[in-house]
Amino acid sequence: xxxxxxxxxxxxxxxxxxxxxxxxxxxxxxxxxxxxxxxxxxxxxxxxxxxxxxxxxxxxxxxxxxxxxxxx
Amino acid sequence: xxxxxxxxxxxxxxxxxxxxxxxxxxxxxxxxxxxxxxxxxxxxxxxxxxxxxxxxxxxxxxxxxxxxxxxxxxxxxxxxxxxxxxxxxxxxxxxxxxxxxxxxxxxxxxxxxxxxxxxxxxxxxxxxxxxxxxxxxxxxxxxxxxxxxxxxxxxxxxxxxxxxxxxxxxxxxxxxxxxxxxxxxxxxxxxxxxxxxxxxxxxxxxxxxxxxxxxxxxxxxxxxxxxxxxxxxxxxxxxxxxxxxxxxxxxxxxxxxxxxxxxxxxxxxxxxxxxxxxxxxxxxxxxxxxxxxxxxxxxxxxxxxxxxxxxxxxxxxxxxxxxxxxxxxxxxxxxxxxxxxxxxxxxxxxxxxxxxxxxxxxxxxxxxxxxxxxxxxxxxxxxxxxxxxxxxxxxxxxxxxxxxxxxxxxxxxxxxxxxxxxxxxxxxxxxxxxxxxxxxxxxxxxxxxxxxxxxxxxxxxxxxxxxxxxxxxxxxxxxxxxxxxxxxxxxxxxxxxxxxxxxxxxxxxxxxxxxxxxxxxxxxxxxxxxxxxxxxxxxxxxxxxxxxxxxxxxxxxxxxxxxxxxxxxxxxxxxxxxxxxxxxxxxxxxxxxxxxxxxxxxxxx
Numbered sequence: 001x002x003x004x005x006x007x008x009x010x011x012x013x014x015x016x017x018x019x020x021x022x023x024x025x026x027x028x029x030x031x032x033x034x035x036x037x038x039x040x041x042x043x044x045x046x047x048x049x050x051x052x053x054x055x056x057x058x059x060x061x062x063x064x065x066x067x068x069x070x071x072x
Numbered sequence: 073x074x075x076x077x078x079x080x081x082x083x084x085x086x087x088x089x090x091x092x093x094x095x096x097x098x099x100x101x102x103x104x105x106x107x108x109x110x111x112x113x114x115x116x117x118x119x120x121x122x123x124x125x126x127x128x129x130x131x132x133x134x135x136x137x138x139x140x141x142x143x144x145x146x147x148x149x150x151x152x153x154x155x156x157x158x159x160x161x162x163x164x165x166x167x168x169x170x171x172x173x174x175x176x177x178x179x180x181x182x183x184x185x186x187x188x189x190x191x192x193x194x195x196x197x198x199x200x201x202x203x204x205x206x207x208x209x210x211x212x213x214x215x216x217x218x219x220x221x222x223x224x225x226x227x228x229x230x231x232x233x234x235x236x237x238x239x240x241x242x243x244x245x246x247x248x249x250x251x252x253x254x255x256x257x258x259x260x261x262x263x264x265x266x267x268x269x270x271x272x273x274x275x276x277x278x279x280x281x282x283x284x285x286x287x288x289x290x291x292x293x294x295x296x297x298x299x300x301x302x303x304x305x306x307x308x309x310x311x312x313x314x315x316x317x318x319x320x321x322x323x324x325x326x327x328x329x330x331x332x333x334x335x336x337x338x339x340x341x342x343x344x345x346x347x348x349x350x351x352x353x354x355x356x357x358x359x360x361x362x363x364x365x366x367x368x369x370x371x372x373x374x375x376x377x378x379x380x381x382x383x384x385x386x387x388x389x390x391x392x393x394x395x396x397x398x399x400x401x402x403x404x405x406x407x408x409x410x411x412x413x414x415x416x417x418x419x420x421x422x423x424x425x426x427x428x429x430x431x432x433x434x435x436x437x438x439x440x441x442x443x444x445x446x447x448x449x450x451x452x453x454x455x456x457x458x459x460x461x462x463x464x465x466x467x468x469x470x471x472x473x474x475x476x477x478x479x480x481x482x483x484x485x486x487x488x489x490x491x492x493x494x495x496x497x498x499x500x501x502x503x504x505x506x507x508x509x510x511x512x513x514x515x516x517x518x519x520x521x522x523x524x525x526x527x528x529x530x531x532x533x534x535x536x537x538x539x540x541x542x543x544x545x546x547x548x549x550x551x552x553x554x555x556x557x558x559x560x561x562x563x564x565x566x567x568x569x570x571x572x573x574x575x576x577x578x579x580x581x582x583x584x585x586x587x588x589x590x591x592x593x594x595x596x597x598x599x600x601x602x603x604x605x606x607x608x609x610x611x612x613x614x615x616x617x618x619x620x621x622x623x624x625x626x627x628x629x630x631x632x633x634x635x636x637x638x639x640x641x642x643x644x645x646x647x648x649x650x651x652x653x654x655x656x657x658x659x660x661x662x663x664x665x666x667x668x669x670x671x672x673x674x675x676x677x
Binding site for chain 1: 673677
């Protein structure tokens, strides 16, 4: 896969494993959650460009809104 | 001769004479009333009232006098107008004569009362209200008189206000009269909105069909005021008042106000067969019911009260036959002998030191000769003995009943009631006057007072000759039935005789009986048809129950507690309590499965 896909796919995988295994401090779980959200954001931003569907441009903003609600 | 001028002047003079004891004390401190002045005023008013009555009888002069006008709104005028016609002149003379005798009697009866002058002025106010009612030419004035007699009845029944029974009886009278007033106001409202007038002259030439609603209202008003069946319990209870009150109000004058209303408005009824049949059946039921209740009563005044109720039913039957003049004739003759019966009973009660139970009287014929003779005359007149006063009205009514095309049930009820009338009257006479004495040995028995004897004998004279006098001088408004089979002509007589025979047989049989055995019919009659406990308790119980259900149970308890705010909170609490066991909290396992799914994802790609 391309470099871009590798970057956010590996970020997602490592952050999820970090959320699952590092249980000593809850702040680490929070940071991992935020990085999961970040990787999803990057992926969703490149989605309309790659697949030529401009109507999906709103998706990353929505994801940010809902994740902010969920975290807060 | 200027008959109209003479008629008007004498009428006004009569009314002024009767108003004098009310007005003079207001003008000067020195002109206070006393029983004697009131009696003298009534006597003078009676003698003056003979002038318009004679004028009317001999020349047939009718008159309507309009004075002042209440202009409430521009197109609805209510003049203060008095109608002088057959009904009002005859009633005026009769009422004044009877009142004069009753007031004279009351000056002896109420002599021990400290407020005797107030009593007399109450009686006079009542009389004025009644005269307003009868001389009224429009419904407004009639309503004023109507309410006036109702209020005075309340005040007079509860005269001895220390007695609870007297207070409840007065309240009962007012409540039942009020229910009747609803009907009167309904008809007045209908008349005002449909015919735009409350004048009798404008309402009455209504020969086409009148709608039934105002007539039902008028019948309801008569039912309340004249104690027809359904609104009748107040009349026997009204015997709690002093005997002069019973004699004046509840025998001659007030209770006939309802019938008088129907007589005044009878042209409205002429073409409406529903209303006429209703009057007929209601009257028949009332007369039989009251006569049945009178059969087993032991209190003199209650027997006479039920007798009044029965005669009122008979008057209602006459209205139902579309014969208002005959009903009025019965009102006039009935006033005489009923007032006399009450006065005789008052004399007996006082002479026996307050004893009202006829089982404790006997042999009074020798001890109170005048009173008991007049009692007998009154009872004979009530039964319709030929050529006494009651005969002229009662026999005519029965004849007309028998020869009209009407409801057979109403006819048979009325005929049975006629027989019962004879029975209870004779029972009363036998138990009071004959046999050995059953009273206590020491009684203050003395009837040799002219204040008692004169009124009673005057009324006895009236009971004998009035029937003949009135029928001789009044032109009938309808043709009397002249040919009928013999058995129908003598039907009233035969029934009366059979009632007399029944009474004599029964009194012979039960002469030595101390306590009658109870059976269904006896219980029905002596507890007045179970009407009083049933209606008085049931109606108030159901009303209060419904009220409590709506206000307390429905609104307070169910809506606020079960369904409203507190109910919502309870629902949330239940939901929370149910879902708490589901949170088991095995975090490590959940995170482990999460990691497993991530690793699998990595392996696949």
